[in-house]
Amino acid sequence: MSNTHLIKRPLPDVVDVLVIGAGASGSVAVFELARNGFSVACLEQGDWTPATEFAGDKPEWELVKQKKWHPNPNVRQGPSDYPINTDESDVNPLLYNGVGGSTILYAAHWCRMMPSDFQTRTLDDVGDDWPFTYEDLQPFYEETERLMGVSGLGGDPAYPDEPSFPLPPLPLGKVGLKAAAGMDKLGWHWWPGANSIASKEVGHRPACLRYGACLTGCPAGAKASTDLTHWPDALEAGAHLVIGARVREITVDDKGLASGAVYIDRDGVEHTQKARIVVLAANGVGTPRLMLLSKSEHHPNGLANSTDLVGRRLMMHPYGAAVGTYEDELESWLGPAGQILHSMEFYETDKSRGFVRGAKWNLMPSGGPLGMRSGYGGRPVDESFGVNFHKNVKRVLGRSFEWGVIAEDLPDESNRVILDPELTDSDGIPAPKLLYKSSENTEKLIKWHVARAVEAHEAAGATSIETTELMRDCGWHLLGTTKMGNDPLTSVVNQWGAAHDCPNLIIIDGSVFTTSSGMNPTATIMANALRSIRHLVENRATQPMSGE
Amino acid sequence: MLTDEQRAVYSRLADVLIPSAEGMPSASEADVPTKWINDALGYRPDLVPAFLRALEIGADGEAEAAVLRINSTDSVAFDALGVLTSGSYFLNPAIKELIGYPGQVPSPAYDDTASYIDMLAAVVERGPIFRPTVT
Ligand SMILES: Cc1cc2nc3c(=O)[nH]c(=O)nc-3n(C[C@H](O)[C@H](O)[C@H](O)COP(=O)(O)OP(=O)(O)OC[C@H]3O[C@@H](n4cnc5c(N)ncnc54)[C@H](O)[C@@H]3O)c2cc1C
Ligand code: SF4
Numbered sequence: 266m267s268n269t270h271l272i273k274r275p276l277p278d279v280v281d282v283l284v285i286g287a288g289a290s291g292s293v294a295v296f297e298l299a300r301n302g303f304s305v306a307c308l309e310q311g312d313w314t315p316a317t318e319f320a321g322d323k324p325e326w327e328l329v330k331q332k333k334w335h336p337n338p339n340v341r342q343g344p345s346d347y348p349i350n351t352d353e354s355d356v357n358p359l360l361y362n363g364v365g366g367s368t369i370l371y372a373a374h375w376c377r378m379m380p381s382d383f384q385t386r387t388l389d390d391v392g393d394d395w396p397f398t399y400e401d402l403q404p405f406y407e408e409t410e411r412l413m414g415v416s417g418l419g420g421d422p423a424y425p426d427e428p429s430f431p432l433p434p435l436p437l438g439k440v441g442l443k444a445a446a447g448m449d450k451l452g453w454h455w456w457p458g459a460n461s462i463a464s465k466e467v468g469h470r471p472a473c474l475r476y477g478a479c480l481t482g483c484p485a486g487a488k489a490s491t492d493l494t495h496w497p498d499a500l501e502a503g504a505h506l507v508i509g510a511r512v513r514e515i516t517v518d519d520k521g522l523a524s525g526a527v528y529i530d531r532d533g534v535e536h537t538q539k540a541r542i543v544v545l546a547a548n549g550v551g552t553p554r555l556m557l558l559s560k561s562e563h564h565p566n567g568l569a570n571s572t573d574l575v576g577r578r579l580m581m582h583p584y585g586a587a588v589g590t591y592e593d594e595l596e597s598w599l600g601p602a603g604q605i606l607h608s609m610e611f612y613e614t615d616k617s618r619g620f621v622r623g624a625k626w627n628l629m630p631s632g633g634p635l636g637m638r639s640g641y642g643g644r645p646v647d648e649s650f651g652v653n654f655h656k657n658v659k660r661v662l663g664r665s666f667e668w669g670v671i672a673e674d675l676p677d678e679s680n681r682v683i684l685d686p687e688l689t690d691s692d693g694i695p696a697p698k699l700l701y702k703s704s705e706n707t708e709k710l711i712k713w714h715v716a717r718a719v720e721a722h723e724a725a726g727a728t729s730i731e732t733t734e735l736m737r738d739c740g741w742h743l744l745g746t747t748k749m750g751n752d753p754l755t756s757v758v759n760q761w762g763a764a765h766d767c768p769n770l771i772i773i774d775g776s777v778f779t780t781s782s783g784m785n786p787t788a789t790i791m792a793n794a795l796r797s798i799r800h801l802v803e804n805r806a807t808q809p810m811s812g813e
Numbered sequence: 814m815l816t817d818e819q820r821a822v823y824s825r826l827a828d829v830l831i832p833s834a835e836g837m838p839s840a841s842e843a844d845v846p847t848k849w850i851n852d853a854l855g856y857r858p859d860l861v862p863a864f865l866r867a868l869e870i871g872a873d874g875e876a877e878a879a880v881l882r883i884n885s886t887d888s889v890a891f892d893a894l895g896v897l898t899s900g901s902y903f904l905n906p907a908i909k910e911l912i913g914y915p916g917q918v919p920s921p922a923y924d925d926t927a928s929y930i931d932m933l934a935a936v937v938e939r940g941p942i943f944r945p946t947v948t
Contacts, residue, residue: 325856328900380946398946422941436925474919634903655835
């Protein structure tokens with residue numbers, strides 16, 4: 266990692282807004298604020314990751330993806346990563362630390378939430394209603410989709426406004442057509458997947474080259490990671506970016522308002538950056554970690570934590586999958602990966618299934634010959650090796666694909682992020698620890714959905730099907746740890762992300778999710794971040810600030 | 814870099830994992846122990862210690878028994894051996910050709926909506942499936 270503070274102009278002593286984290290939500294905030302004339306600085310612990318570093322177009326891809334580009338920071342152990350204690354968690358959190366945040370590694374499934382996701386209490390008597398509706402967020406989804414250059418096909422009857430997308434859909438290919446034929450036999454919903462991957466050249470990005478390596482960083486630069494979609498324009502508009510800046514505390518002034526942050530650079534030197542407003546965008550684990558680290562006289566239980574809700578209600582979307590193998594040659598290593606199709610057939614609650622809420626399904630290709638060939642240890646040698654090594658490659662390579670199930674997990678206050686009493690990161694800052702158990706409702710939900718996904722493969726003609734009912738490495742979505750709501754007694758932030766206990770602290774990442782939905786969350790994280798920051802910009806005259 | 818002795822041990826173990834069968838060459842016929850393992854170890858330096866442990870455990874006796882012994886006594890070492898051996902095998906372009914895998918080569922996206930638009934008409938006909946916002 267480089268030591269340089271990558272700033273084009275001197276950083277003011279006090280900025281209007283200090284944003285922590287240069288990932289999906291932080292990028293939205295920085296760009297929106299800079300182009301509206303705010304002085305804005307962003308502190309990001311990681312570095313830039315140029316597309317030339319990614320291995321997806323190189324022969325060694327499948328070997329290095331299991332380490333250097335692994336989504337689990339505890340496995341990857343890169344210089345900008347911090348450890349996360351998962352001894353008491355059913356699921357491992359997955360993320361990336363650097364400019365672009367986790368969008369560097371995300372699969373770019375672009376999924377708006379459904380209207381019912383905002384009203385789980387009203388409709389299903391579980392969770393809580395969000396303080397706004399699908400219709401309130403809809404224009405922000407549209408605006409974000411234009412900026413991200415989302416590819417998809419309009420007219421999906423699964424959504425109320427049958428959204429159209431700025432770019433045409435990516436190819437379904439043989440895999441998509443095969444799976445769609447199965448769904449049609451059953452009369453089940455399917456639609457070409459929307460992806461934040463360019464199907465045509467757009468903005469700073471070329472069209473997708475179908476390497477299928479999206480989950481390890483796009484070597485073509487076709488995937489909409491926010492280092493490409495937002496940062497060049499944000500810097501152009503005057504934003505300051507400090508890389509290699511690991512924040513250890515949000516400071517407060519004598520009124521208890523957020524007044525800046527203390528960070529450590531890559532030479533181990535501590536700095537303080539002052540600000541009138543602080544925006545937290547460090548994701549569902551990084552944000553509560555920082556708030557719990559920021560204890561003060563005004564905030565003895567951690568910043569803005571009078572409710573003791575900071576870090577609680579962690580939701581991570583346990584993931585189930587059914588992989589089908591087919592006789593036909595399907596070129597199933599081709600990208601995008603990416604969702605080729607999605608299905609919302611079983612998204613809405615049907616209590617006769619024995620659980621509430623549902624899941625989005627996504628269809629994904631299966632990659633190259635090495636695949637996830639790890640973890641053979643202890644299993645019978647001849648299962649994967651000897652003559653079976655060759656037989657398995659012939660049977661599976663290019664002929665298999667996955668129906669994956671994004672299970673909505675409901676908020677539970679005992680699922681939480683806390684500070685580990687012993688473990689620290691490389692700067693000596695206490696590391697987060699996750700306490701997380703998937704619930705009975707989620708387990709029933711996954712079991713039921715995976716059984717239907719098996720039927721979808723059978724209908725499409727699969728010759729063999731393997732299922733996973735809870736993948737451990739599936740914590741892609743880190744949500745809920747600073748709940749959004751109208752009542753200051755039962756939530757941490759209001760509908761605009763402002764902390765009830767600290768009104769110039771604005772939280773805009775996935776932490777604010779009131780419930781998790783059964784969708785990949787980045788479309789909603791970014792649309793919600795835009796809505797919050799637009800509100801801040803429009804109400805700057807009445808916005809409380811430190812130093813006034 | 815492996816010593817000649819380590820390489821000789823590895824060659825025997827690798828051929829148990831990937832024998833000549835099903836019309837495919839064995840690991841040593843595909844130059845895994847002599848060439849591709851060097852590259853693979855370079856790509857995965859984190860696996861080197863566990864890999865060397867596997868060679869130590871598997872140094873003596875008949876090769877098949879040695880592989881079983883590695884798996885039963887040190888599963889982490891066996892994982893490293895397995896990943897590096899299969900990974901090395903697939904690094905060889907001749908093997909890629911034999912299994913029909915072109916590798917991750919550019920294959921520009923194209924519009925194939927015409928091939929499924931009729932099928933989609935049926936989905937549209939089945940109608941909306943969402944619950945609207947309650948006001
Ligand atoms: C492998 C993988 C696949 C995924 N696939 C999808 C998908 O297909 N669709 C989808 O919608 N979502 C997907 N996601 C999730 C998506 O990437 C995240 O939801 C999204 O990036 C979260 O945005 P964020 O702004 O909350 O946080 P992030 O994007 O994670 O950014 C947080 C940033 O804050 C920085 N930070 C944290 N703590 C500190 C600190 N103390 N000091 C300084 N900087 C700090 C981090 O370094 C990081 O850069 C995937 C994620 C992963 C890991
Ligand atoms: S499939 Fe497309 S988006 Fe994914 S890595 Fe390849 S070029 Fe990038």
